[in-house]
Amino acid sequence: MFGNKRDRGWSPYLAGALAGLLAIGSAYATTKVLGKTAFLGSSTTFVRASAMVERKILPGRVEKNEYFKKEKVKVDWQFMLVCGIFLGALAAAATGRAFEWEGVPSLWQKRFGSSVAKRAFGGFLGGVVAMFGARLADGCPSGHGLSGVMQLSVSGLVAVACFFAGGMLAAKCLNMKGNPYE
Amino acid sequence: MNEQLLGLVTGCLFGFLLQKGGVLRFERQVGALLFKDMTIIKFMFSAIMVGSVGLQLLAEAGAIAMSHKAMNAGAVVVGGLLFGMGWAVSGFCPGTAVGALGEGRWHALFVIAGMLVGAALYAEAYPALKVSVLAWKDFGQLALPQTLGVSPWLCIAVLWGAAIVSFVWCEFKRV
Numbered sequence: 001m002f003g004n005k006r007d008r009g010w011s012p013y014l015a016g017a018l019a020g021l022l023a024i025g026s027a028y029a030t031t032k033v034l035g036k037t038a039f040l041g042s043s044t045t046f047v048r049a050s051a052m053v054e055r056k057i058l059p060g061r062v063e064k065n066e067y068f069k070k071e072k073v074k075v076d077w078q079f080m081l082v083c084g085i086f087l088g089a090l091a092a093a094a095t096g097r098a099f100e101w102e103g104v105p106s107l108w109q110k111r112f113g114s115s116v117a118k119r120a121f122g123g124f125l126g127g128v129v130a131m132f133g134a135r136l137a138d139g140c141p142s143g144h145g146l147s148g149v150m151q152l153s154v155s156g157l158v159a160v161a162c163f164f165a166g167g168m169l170a171a172k173c174l175n176m177k178g179n180p181y182e
Numbered sequence: 183m184n185e186q187l188l189g190l191v192t193g194c195l196f197g198f199l200l201q202k203g204g205v206l207r208f209e210r211q212v213g214a215l216l217f218k219d220m221t222i223i224k225f226m227f228s229a230i231m232v233g234s235v236g237l238q239l240l241a242e243a244g245a246i247a248m249s250h251k252a253m254n255a256g257a258v259v260v261g262g263l264l265f266g267m268g269w270a271v272s273g274f275c276p277g278t279a280v281g282a283l284g285e286g287r288w289h290a291l292f293v294i295a296g297m298l299v300g301a302a303l304y305a306e307a308y309p310a311l312k313v314s315v316l317a318w319k320d321f322g323q324l325a326l327p328q329t330l331g332v333s334p335w336l337c338i339a340v341l342w343g344a345a346i347v348s349f350v351w352c353e354f355k356r357v
Contacts, residue, residue, distance in 0.1 A: 013349075015203030016225035019196065020232025024193045027237055027246045033188050037347035038245040040196065042277040043301075046207070050301035052216070068310035077189035082280055084193015085200065089284030091200035102287040105273060120292040123272050128303065130268025134276065135304040136261030136315065136327040138251050141275040143357035144262075145226060150233035152337050159262045166266020168265020171215035174270065 023150060030077065038077055039151070041143030045082040047071045065073040084157050111176045137162070197281050200225075205283040208289075213357075220352040226227050226344035234338045245285035250325055256310075257317035272296065 009015070023040055030038035047115050051062045051073040062068050093099040104119045112118050134140040139148060145163065147157020183191075200206055203225045212220030240246045269275055272293040274282055279297065282290040304311075327334040 009204045010202040012203045012205065012221045012224040013228045015205075016228025017232045019199045019203070019225070020229040020234075020236070022192065022195050022199065023229065024231040024236030024240065027194070028240060029188055031246045033183055034185055037249060039190075039249060042280070044343035046276055046297050047301045047305065050298040050305070051210075053298060054302055065305050065308075067305040071214045077185045077188065080186045080189030081193035081196065081280025082277070084190045084195075085197035085277055085280045086193075086284040087190075087199040088194035088199075089206060089250070089281035091194070092198040093285040096202065098201065101288045103289050105289065107209045107212055107286070108259075108273070116289070119289050121190045123289055123292035124296035124299075126270070126272025127274075127293040128268065128300040130265050130272055130293075131276065131297035131300030131303050132307075133261045133264025133266070133268055135301060136311065137258050137265060138261070138276065140265065141226070144251065145275075146229055146233070146252060149230050149341075150237050151248045151250060152234065152238075152326040152327050152341075153248075153253075154321070154329055155251045155252060155253040155258050156328065158253065159258050162259055162262025163266045165261035165267065167215040167221045167270045170265070170267040171212055176212060176216065 008096050019146070020150075023146060034077060039143070040081070041063065041078055041139065041145035041147060042082050042085070043140040043143060044071060046072050046131055047135065048075075048079060052113045105177055111174065133166075196277075197284060200278060200281045201285055206278050206285050206287070208282075208287070211275070211278065212270060219356060220348075220357045222350060224352060227348060231342055231345050234341060237332050238338060248325065250323040253321040253324045254316060254319070255321065256315040257320075260315055266302075303331050 026040060027037050030036070047068070048071065050066075051068045055062050062073065063128055090099075099114060099122035103116045108119055108122070112122070137144065139156070141160070141163060143155045149160060184242075203221070204210060205222045210219055210221045214222045236247065237248070241248050260345050272279070274290055274293050276297055279290045279293045284296065325334075326337050
């Protein structure tokens with residue numbers, strides 16, 4: 001009931017509660033180190049990483065862009081946080097024997113078949129729309145969902161409701177049914 | 183400790199917990215949207231329960247400053263709905279896409295590539311959005327307790343209540 005045996009992991013209640021402690025410790029530590037409280041988030045980093053890539057492809061365009069100027073392209077605390085998420089997940093998966101090469105998730109496969117190209121197209125398109133929306137809303141499930149709601153921000157609560165409303169509608173339309181573990 | 187190192191260490195711990203909590207899987211993310219697997223709800227609500235109390239205590243002690251994102255109605259609602267639709271198809275949010283890659287789920291690379299393109303498109307669209315969706319109605323930085331004129335602890339108690347009810351429901355339904 002409280003276990004998470006399928007992934008050889010921990011109970012999501014325990015891991016979540018520890019993530020809550022991390023959010024508290026992180027708020028305190030950033031206040032000390034950065035001189036300003038920073039909260040867990042990820043999507044702004046994608047803006048900065050995107051600008052770094054665009055600089056290579058279309059030189060000069062980033063410098064003229066108002067939004068990139070506003071968000072300041074730099075490798076900051078949050079940028080390294082996102083890099084850390086990759087390393088931390090890798091370490092946890094490797095030590096917990098949960099690392100698994102996966103090109104097409106099983107739930108996707110049941111609905112759309114085992115084509116990697118189809119999954120690549122869906123994943124890419126979904127990523128484009130999700131990030132456009134996250135930047136418009138000024139946050140993702142980390143910034144709005146965890147950090148915003150924890151601080152009792154009205155924007156965080158409204159954003160989470162909209163994330164789930166949009167997500168449930170789209171998931172229903174895609175008709176992805178069935179138990180993914182069958 | 184400098185800024186970048188602190189970020190890296192915090193991120194490693196966050197990524198470790200996301201993996202151990204089992205939230206880095208397409209099935210878990212989309213499963214919650216289908217009410218089939220509520221792992222991410224359990225993870226998020228648990229984090230929020232603990233975090234909300236700690237952040238409130240630290241803020242009252244003057245050790246941290248809360249930072250509320252603007253309640254720009256059009257942006258949060260339209261952006262939130264768009265995000266949700268993209269999330270259902272991609273199966274990952276920005277943080278979990280990076281974590282899923284660390285877990286070996288390499289199709290997350292396509293999602294990350296899409297997200298980088300999405301961010302660039304948003305940057306291109308920003309001047310037009312600023313005079314349209316972003317200009318509809320901005321309520322500014324709103325905290326729920328001040329908006330309702332109640333104690334933050336009452337809001338936290340309600341949040342805890344909602345979380346516990348959802349946990350009982352999840353375990354009762356075995357999802």
